[in-house]
Amino acid sequence: MPLKLTVIGTGYLGATHAAAMAELGFEVLGLDIDPRKIEMLSRGKVPMYEPGLEDLLARHVAGMEGASGRLRFTTSWEEVAEFGDVHFVCVNTPQKHGEYACDMSYVDSAFSLLAPHLRRPALVVGKSTVPVGSATRLAALLRELAPAGADAELAWNPEFLREGFAVKDTLRPDRIVVGVSSEHAETVLREVYAGPLGEGTPFVVTDYPTAELVKTAANAFLATKISFINAMAEVSEAAGGDVAKLAEAIGHDDRIGHKFLRAGIGFGGGCLPKDIRAFMARAGELGADQALTFLREVDSINMRRRTHMVELARDAVGGSFLGRRIGVLGASFKPDSDDVRDSPALNVAGQIHLQGGQVTVYDPKGMENAKRLFPTLGYAPTAVDAVRGAEVVLHLTEWREFRELDPAALAEVAARRHILDGRNALDPALWRKAGWTYRAMGRPSA
Ligand SMILES: NC(=O)c1ccc[n+]([C@@H]2O[C@H](COP(=O)([O-])OP(=O)(O)OC[C@H]3O[C@@H](n4cnc5c(N)ncnc54)[C@H](O)[C@@H]3O)[C@@H](O)[C@H]2O)c1
Numbered sequence: 001m002p003l004k005l006t007v008i009g010t011g012y013l014g015a016t017h018a019a020a021m022a023e024l025g026f027e028v029l030g031l032d033i034d035p036r037k038i039e040m041l042s043r044g045k046v047p048m049y050e051p052g053l054e055d056l057l058a059r060h061v062a063g064m065e066g067a068s069g070r071l072r073f074t075t076s077w078e079e080v081a082e083f084g085d086v087h088f089v090c091v092n093t094p095q096k097h098g099e100y101a102c103d104m105s106y107v108d109s110a111f112s113l114l115a116p117h118l119r120r121p122a123l124v125v126g127k128s129t130v131p132v133g134s135a136t137r138l139a140a141l142l143r144e145l146a147p148a149g150a151d152a153e154l155a156w157n158p159e160f161l162r163e164g165f166a167v168k169d170t171l172r173p174d175r176i177v178v179g180v181s182s183e184h185a186e187t188v189l190r191e192v193y194a195g196p197l198g199e200g201t202p203f204v205v206t207d208y209p210t211a212e213l214v215k216t217a218a219n220a221f222l223a224t225k226i227s228f229i230n231a232m233a234e235v236s237e238a239a240g241g242d243v244a245k246l247a248e249a250i251g252h253d254d255r256i257g258h259k260f261l262r263a264g265i266g267f268g269g270g271c272l273p274k275d276i277r278a279f280m281a282r283a284g285e286l287g288a289d290q291a292l293t294f295l296r297e298v299d300s301i302n303m304r305r306r307t308h309m310v311e312l313a314r315d316a317v318g319g320s321f322l323g324r325r326i327g328v329l330g331a332s333f334k335p336d337s338d339d340v341r342d343s344p345a346l347n348v349a350g351q352i353h354l355q356g357g358q359v360t361v362y363d364p365k366g367m368e369n370a371k372r373l374f375p376t377l378g379y380a381p382t383a384v385d386a387v388r389g390a391e392v393v394l395h396l397t398e399w400r401e402f403r404e405l406d407p408a409a410l411a412e413v414a415a416r417r418h419i420l421d422g423r424n425a426l427d428p429a430l431w432r433k434a435g436w437t438y439r440a441m442g443r444p445s446a
Contacts (some may be wrong), residue, residue, distance in 0.1 A: 002026060003191055006084035008110050010037055010073065012166065012270070012339065013127060013159055014090030015046060016053055020170035021088075022060035022071040024195045029083045030073045038073045049338035049365040052167040081117030086192060087124045089114075090159075095274035102131050102278035111138055115145035118152045123188045126156045129215050129275055131282040135179060135208035155185045156208050158215035163269070164336030171195075175202045179211025216282075219275040220295055225260040226267050227301040233263035233442025234301075234308075243442030244424050263442040265348060265396060265422040266305035269333035270341035273299070305441070306344050309394065309422050310351045312439065316392040316418050321357030325415060327390030328352075328359055329383055329405075330397025330423075332366035340369040345396035348422070350374055362386035364401050388413040398423040407434035 003026060007018040010032040018030040018041075032038050037047045044061045046053045058064055060071040074080065080087065091106040107128055114124070124142055126135060139154040146152035156179035161169035173196055178189045186205055190197060197203055206214070233243040243263040251258035267273065276295045283292040317324040326349075333343035340346055343366070353359045353376065360378040363370060367379060380386040383402065387393050387410045395402055403425060411417050411434045419431055421440040428438045428446060440446055 003085045003188070004029070004083055005192065006031060006080045006087045008032075008080065008087060008089045008114065009091030009106070009128070010041055010047075011090070011092060012048060012050065012163055013161065014088070015041060015048075016050060016161065016166040016170050017088055017090055017127065017159070018071060018073075019053060019056040019060060020167065021192075022068065023056055023171060026070065026192070028060075028071045029080055030071070031075060031077070031080045032073075033075070035075055038075050041073045049336075050166050051164065051336055056167060077113050077117050081114060081119070081122075085122060086188060087114060087122060088127050088157075089124065090127045092270075093128045093130055093274075093278075094270075095277055099281065100277035101281040102129075102274070104130065104134065107134070107138070108141075111141055112145065115142050115152065116147070118142075118146035118148045120148055121151035122146075122148065122153070123185055124152065124154050125189070126154065127159045129158065129219075129271065129278075130156075130212055131278055132209050132212040132216070132286075133282070135212055139181065139208070153182060153185055154208075155180045155189060156211040157189065158211055160215070160218065163339055164334060172199065173201055175204060177204045177206065177211050177214050179206050179208040181208065216275055216279040219272055220279055220292070220298075222260060223267060223272045223276050223295070223302070224298050227298040229261045229263045230266055230305050230442075231301050234304075236263075236442045237444055240445055241442075242446045244440070244446065262424050264305070264398075264424050265309045265344040265441065266302040267333075268342040268344040268347070269339060273302070273342050306347045306351070309344075309348045309396070309420065309441065310355070312420050312441070313348075313352060313357075313392055313394055314355070316420060316439070317357075321352055321355045324357050324392075325390045326352055326357045326359045327380075327387040327393040327414070328361040329363075329386060329393065329395045329402050330366075330399065331361050331363035331370035332397055335397055335399040336365075338363075338365040338369055340366050340373055343370075343397075345422075346370055346374055346377075348394065348396055349377055353377055360386045360388075360390070363397065364399050366397075384410065384413055389415050391416045392418040392420060394420050394422060395426055396422045398425040402426070407431045407436055411435050 007030045010030045022028045044057045062069040062072045096103040135156040236243040247261040328349045330345040362380045417436040431438045
């Protein structure tokens with residue numbers, strides 16, 4: 001009998017995982033505590049924007065015309081426990097209010113709600129990003145609460161998908177990491193991932209703590225790489241250099257590489273910032289805080305970038321935002337996503353607004369989420385409308401749509417032709433040709 005899978009928590013990670021597992025041929029049942037999400041997903045609608053995900057749902061959600069019917073959604077824990085051989089836990093693990101540590105209450109609650117219904121052998125697979133040590137604790141909780149006892153086993157399988165590429169990253173991951181405590185768990189996970197494994201995806205089998213650490217270490221490395229180039233941008237600013245050229249030059253060394261070396265307003269989103277903070281907090285609890293003090297600097301370089309962008313904008317409008325109109329291109333934390341959690345773009349827009357600027361934001365997909373989070377900012381239905389009447393325009397999320405804008409057309413509607421490129425992604429020559437003053441981060445002379 002083919003394995004039956006469930007996915008608990010159907011947000012960015014879980015909804016994608018559920019649809020991808022159905023695509024791989026499994027029967028899948030998704031559960032969330034948010035009935036609105038379950039209602040939408042059951043109609044094949046994605047509660048967020050993720051390229052390709054709606055198509056995948058349409059191919060599999062039960063009841064949709066021409067669909068395989070392998071994918072269903074529910075809010076019933078009993079149904080999930082009865083249905084699944086393997087339960088993927090994909091709930092959120094945000095930063096705790098007022099401290100760096102990870103808020104494990106959603107994970108703990110998912111385990112406490114699922115376990116008492118587990119009457120038959122099952123593998124529970126954690127995918128959420130958690131502090132190292134959590135899996136050992138949760139394995140014991142599972143044994144204690146599940147009527148199936150030791151037959152309710154735990155594995156940890158961290159997720160590396162990137163929003164904007166989530167479907168591809170789930171169907172064809174660059175590696176699969178599983179932390180297991182038995183050969184049986186490994187065998188089950190090899191069966192679940194037989195598709196990608198057959199295509200050559202590396203499979204790394206390890207213990208619980210290493211699996212948990214792989215995820216936080218990967219994010220810490222990526223955050224460090226971004227902050228490294230942003231630190232170089234700060235020095236380039238001071239020295240009159242060009243960080244984009246610098247990045248190009250050092251990137252030719254394949255030990256360094258070109259990826260994640262674009263200076264700008266830095267990283268944000270629902271993962272990197274909270275993950276490096278939770279990593280520092282956990283290392284502190286383990287007595288290894290010195291090992292990660294550098295991450296404090298990585299975090300602070302990153303946060304400084306946002307303030308620096310605000311300063312560049314303030315200078316551009318003559319030293320004060322009061323009564324000045326600012327056009328902002330971008331709200332989501334990265335392109336091809338509507339996710340505005342800890343978005344550098346919205347943070348910058350919000351700071352300018354609080355300093356008296358009249359900010360108008362446009363984003364191709366993040367508008368609804370942005371309005372919910374920052375209802376007091378101005379919003380425009382198109383990029384041209386956001387630029388209309390602006391004395392300075394800020395490019396803060398590197399959507400393709402913004403790279404394809406016609407600077408000459410925007411020049412017609414802007415009050416002043418001043419563009420600040422917070423992502424080093426626009427073509428300076430093109431903008432200058434249309435009469436704009438172009439200024440990018442870390443490239444005072446570019
Ligand atoms: N978003 C990403 O790109 C990404 C990538 C890799 C790892 N992760 C990790 O995956 C986890 C989930 O992230 P996300 O971005 O999908 O979050 P999300 O907030 O989009 O989704 C989490 C979902 O879990 C649901 N939920 C909360 N408590 C629940 C419970 N007790 N039972 C059932 N459902 C519950 C919420 O209603 C929500 O729909 C986090 O640990 C995150 O760090 C996310």
